[in-house]
Amino acid sequence: MSWDYFLLFAIVSLCFWSFGAYAAWREKRPVFVHGFTIVGLVVFFTFIVGMWISLERPPMRTMGETRLWYSFFLPLVGIITYSRWKYKWILSFSTILSLVFIYINILKPEIHNKTLMPALQSPWFAPHVIVYMFAYAMLGAAAVMAIYLLWKKKQKISPMEMDLCDNLANVGLSFLTLGLLSGALWAKEAWGHYWSWDPKETWAAATWLSYLCYIHFRLHKRNEYRKALVILLVSFVLLQMCWYGINYLPSAQGASIHTYNMR
């Protein structure tokens, strides 16, 4: 499978996801919602597997490749959330977000060559990145929800909606923790120490602590919704710094050993 097929697979997946989102919005039978979304996920995942086989390594090294996983996990998070809480709009959101990342990948695919440096050849590589991308997708969904509740929604925020944010943030933080800790265990095997305050690790620590603040704030001030949502958004901004912001940050230039996607 070469990158040339991406457009085809992406369009087919997006069509299925859009049908699923439409069915959810129109409150059609859940079987349609699940069916369409899952078929879309299968199509997209087939492409990822195809890339994996043809590259002879996990497609997780470059930014473009991590965006591939992100575009996949967003609708997955969407359908999980939908099946638990039946929010009719969640799939529209996740599909649009996924579309954005697919669009970036079409414009800027980045190098997809076969080489994988020895430091990345480890059984930790795939779980570390997949867990992180899943966490990012969860927390991305939480951030979109926060923006909606803070600025778009005209009525009062309901406790149910805050529950959704809490659940997305809780699950996102659990996966973020697993990503962080698997990274620490891997770093010990690859670089000799579990934590070396590399710029990526520094921002990961800030992000993680910031989400902890959100969780503790929610436990403490149950009814101050807006403040909690602002913490959620600040945390998401920190997450962006950790994910790709450091590639542009002057203080991180040449200091990070986490840069595998630079040409």
Added chain:
Amino acid sequence: MWKQPWGFKEGYSICIGLFITGAMLQISIGKINLDALAYPVNLISGIGYFLLLTTLYFKYKRSSYIVSWLSSYQAAISSMSSMVFMIVLMGLIKQTPGYISMEGNFIGFSKMLSAWPFALLFLWMIIILSMTIIRRLNHFKWSDISFMLNHIGLLLALVGSILGSADIQKLEMTTMAGRPEWRALNERKEVVELPLAIELHKFSIKEYPPKLMLIGASLPKGKSATFLVEPGLGTGQLLDWTISVKKYLPYAASVPSGDTLRYVEFHSFGATNAIYVKAINRKTGISREGWVSCGNFMFPYNAIKLDDKVSLVMPELEPQRFYSSVTVYLESKKVQDATIEVNKPFEIDGWKIYQLSYDESKCRWSEVSVFQLVKDPWLPVVYTGIIMMVVGAICMFTMAKKNKEDKV
């Protein structure tokens, strides 16, 4: 303010106070040196710290407001968000390694980990975390298990890594084939003699197949202009050029032939990679052929000038894996053979030995292998913490689901 019950105002005031105190300490006595924590000071201070906090808790939990406030949400959130602030500062200011002296830079924030304001706020967060744990342990219920795993795990990982930091030995050892080596350099580049010796038998490197690449000033940006020469030859497209590989010599030597270079098979020390290619421009029909080689320390590199604008070159080969076969000798007369590879360190007698690098100017002909040796006696404490947090995170994930079911 300072009227009970205390809230965020008081929490943040304490943090700002600690920050200012730290800044003043930094200006007056300079940065912190954690080397003073070397064994047994770290063990004693660790035990002392927990005894002190437990005593404080049980003695003053009723009489002193601050002791009970320490385990409140306000204290936790204000100290954690202050730490977020400090870590963001650390991320924004370029950090210089500990052994390079650069005093007085941003009140020491270019060495954030040894800056007093950071250390005091960190200690404050640890105290709050510890107090919270002590209080909850005092009223332990089995439903608290997820809380305990997450909080105690974090505490062990943080305390273990701080107290253990002075006991970590991190050395770099350069070995030459056939010569046992027992001396290594520490981070300050001082020679240290070790209780073990490493004898390098052979350093091996496996490289990815060579790549061909177009270079030139007029190439369109963002277009992929490299192609990997698969074993078994092939044809590839590079922009307007069709490149066919006619001959691939993984072990080659250059021979002058007229005013160009020719490559011949050469199976000996210093051989390089060379490819004979034919390139045809699909638009203009121009055809070029010749040898392309990345060269090395013995042989020159060679490129083909395709037209006025672009040339075809072979970048240096990328390593796929590199590893050393060694014998490790211990003072206790124990001898063990091992293969050490990136991501596969070898562990012996509390030491972890990592493949670090090699003589990069010689690539696959390197007769030198560089190892990193690390001894971290506090690692079990940190790992216990990490494993508790892993279990805690899984608990948290499943609990999130359970809450949801309660509501539906």
